[in-house]
Amino acid sequence: MSLDGRVALVTGASRGIGKAIALRFAEAGADLACADVVYGSASEPGRDATAEGVRSAGRKALCIPCDVVQYEQVKAAVEGTLREFGRVDILVNNAGIARDRLILRMTDDDWEQVMHVNLKGAYHLIKAVARPMMKARYGRIINIASVVGISGQAGQANYAASKAGLIGLTRSVAKEFGGRGITCNAIAPGYIETDMTEDLSEEMRNQIVQNAPLQRLGHTDDVAGAALFLAGDDASYITGQVLVVDGGLTL
Numbered sequence: 001m002s003l004d005g006r007v008a009l010v011t012g013a014s015r016g017i018g019k020a021i022a023l024r025f026a027e028a029g030a031d032l033a034c035a036d037v038v039y040g041s042a043s044e045p046g047r048d049a050t051a052e053g054v055r056s057a058g059r060k061a062l063c064i065p066c067d068v069v070q071y072e073q074v075k076a077a078v079e080g081t082l083r084e085f086g087r088v089d090i091l092v093n094n095a096g097i098a099r100d101r102l103i104l105r106m107t108d109d110d111w112e113q114v115m116h117v118n119l120k121g122a123y124h125l126i127k128a129v130a131r132p133m134m135k136a137r138y139g140r141i142i143n144i145a146s147v148v149g150i151s152g153q154a155g156q157a158n159y160a161a162s163k164a165g166l167i168g169l170t171r172s173v174a175k176e177f178g179g180r181g182i183t184c185n186a187i188a189p190g191y192i193e194t195d196m197t198e199d200l201s202e203e204m205r206n207q208i209v210q211n212a213p214l215q216r217l218g219h220t221d222d223v224a225g226a227a228l229f230l231a232g233d234d235a236s237y238i239t240g241q242v243l244v245v246d247g248g249l250t251l
């Protein structure tokens, strides 16, 4: 599956699933614009492990400090990508957070922060890439949702609602942009081993492994492989779909 000559913009690319997607895309031949809220603060732009990995694969990498909640920063990130690479073919809306709490204990801030990063952030990115992708009459938009956006989850009402919203956004964008050669799909991962899931109790971990037909938690590469497929030419007639990557957990 080749992405030779393509340019991809991945949000939340500094670690976890976003990093794995950026590296997999680079190995397939794409140049990468890596956008993350940590660039410019915790890590130095250009010296990030994701960017170094992209460059080791022989591709170009740009690290862009970007909080997806702030539209001005998102616009600047897309403009920076266009200035550096002249195009943006693939967008992966991966940046996401969780603030898990039962509804009775949930604060408005827990609700709003999760909705803003996970849902409004994706809307901001899609809005910012829409014109250049439409002009090119080509685009691949991939939104990283979650199985809990389909099934719901106690203690994750804000997160599940944001991911269900992302699936609705995906289907709407697929319909709105399809005529311009742009596809939009979502990936719904199950439990993937990253910093986000490191606090899972041993009991919960064992329960997931026992309930999943494939009998393990997911790896970031499991999601990256699905993203590569949706970004490539083999998926050119697929749009508005949700690809579940959960080892069969939600069957």
Ligand SMILES: NC(=O)c1ccc[n+]([C@@H]2O[C@H](COP(=O)([O-])OP(=O)(O)OC[C@H]3O[C@@H](n4cnc5c(N)ncnc54)[C@H](O)[C@@H]3O)[C@@H](O)[C@H]2O)c1
Residues within 6 Å of the ligand: 011, 012, 013, 014, 015, 016, 017, 018, 035, 036, 037, 038, 066, 067, 068, 069, 093, 094, 095, 096, 097, 117, 121, 144, 145, 146, 147, 188, 189, 190, 191, 192, 193, 194, 195, 196, 197
């Ligand atoms: N890990 C899982 O089990 C799992 C399951 C289903 C879905 N997901 C989704 O996959 C995506 C990646 O998750 P992960 O497990 O790699 O998490 P992670 O916490 O390791 O990485 C998330 C990345 O997003 C960045 N980010 C957070 N807020 C941001 C903002 N406002 N602007 C820009 N970047 C921001 C973080 O800096 C970080 O690099 C998320 O959308 C998450 O909801 C994860």
